Amino acid sequence: MTTTFYKYQGTGNDFIIIDNRQNKVDKNNTKRIKEFCDRRFGIGADGFILLENDEISDFKMVYFNADGNESSMCGNGGRCITAFAKFLGIIDNETAFNAIDGIHHAKIKDDIVHLQMRKVEDVELHPNHVFLNTGSPHHVEVVRNLKDYDVKQNGAKIRYGEPYYTPGSNVNFVEQITNNTFSVRTYERGVEDETLSCGTGVTAVALAMYSKKLANENQLTLKTPGGDLKVSFQSNANGYDDIWLIGPAKQVFKGELVW
Numbered sequence: 001m002t003t004t005f006y007k008y009q010g011t012g013n014d015f016i017i018i019d020n021r022q023n024k025v026d027k028n029n030t031k032r033i034k035e036f037c038d039r040r041f042g043i044g045a046d047g048f049i050l051l052e053n054d055e056i057s058d059f060k061m062v063y064f065n066a067d068g069n070e071s072s073m074c075g076n077g078g079r080c081i082t083a084f085a086k087f088l089g090i091i092d093n094e095t096a097f098n099a100i101d102g103i104h105h106a107k108i109k110d111d112i113v114h115l116q117m118r119k120v121e122d123v124e125l126h127p128n129h130v131f132l133n134t135g136s137p138h139h140v141e142v143v144r145n146l147k148d149y150d151v152k153q154n155g156a157k158i159r160y161g162e163p164y165y166t167p168g169s170n171v172n173f174v175e176q177i178t179n180n181t182f183s184v185r186t187y188e189r190g191v192e193d194e195t196l197s198c199g200t201g202v203t204a205v206a207l208a209m210y211s212k213k214l215a216n217e218n219q220l221t222l223k224t225p226g227g228d229l230k231v232s233f234q235s236n237a238n239g240y241d242d243i244w245l246i247g248p249a250k251q252v253f254k255g256e257l258v259w
């Protein structure tokens with residue numbers, strides 16, 4: 001069997017995306033999904049995404065990590081699938097779609113995708129790190145000299161260690177550049193490596209830096225190895241809402257998967 005796929009990237013976080021409205025893809029074929037995401041034995045991608053029909057919104061996003069397992073929310077993937085839905089003619093410039101963490105609103109303005117993220121109420125401030133869930137779990141740690149930091153080795157140690165263990169956490173290392181600009185490098189669980197950018201990760205970093213009072217505006221710039229993203233938010237008595245992840249999402253090629 002063959003299936004048409006598209007490859008998208010959002011600030012270098014890359015995804016194989018398939019229009020699965022006919023429900024033809026075998027979602028339990030973890031082995032094959034992992035192979036398609038492999039950069040030597042397959043196409044190569046950080047994640048694998050299905051666009052499906054949904055009863056209450058424009059479409060549903062089903063997200064798999066590069067290890068072939070279905071996982072929690074992917075912010076960059078959410079921006080890419082919004083651009084894909086527009087390409088397919090399912091939406092124009094605004095949408096509401098369903099994902100594992102609930103309904104997301106999104107809009108496209110001048111080729112930039114704005115994705116609304118779920119509310120965040122719990123921000124755990126620890127002496128050396130912050131932990132919060134922005135649709136996916138994120139450990140955020142401020143470090144010096146981020147450019148030369150060993151993200152893979154230190155990220156893996158934290159991801160598998162106390163208190164995260166098996167479910168694990170994504171791990172973001174951050175360095176402040178100016179008042180409201182931060183550099184971020186992320187170790188992603190399920191990819192088990194550094195990726196060029198992580199959408200739920202930069203969202204977590206923005207809220208963590210504001211919670212730590214290292215930033216004082218409600219729109220921050222997050223510089224990742226794959227490009228710049230913006231996160232805007234409102235803080236309220238219970239945490240944060242009206243959170244938007246803003247950045248580019250591009251189609252880079254099209255092909256056929258052989259199952």
Ligand SMILES: N[C@@H](CCC[C@H](N)C(=O)O)C(=O)O
Nearest residue numbers: 071074075076136198199200
């Ligand atoms: N790349 C993503 C995050 C994808 C999910 C993550 N790897 C996990 O399993 O928690 C993003 O852009 O948010």
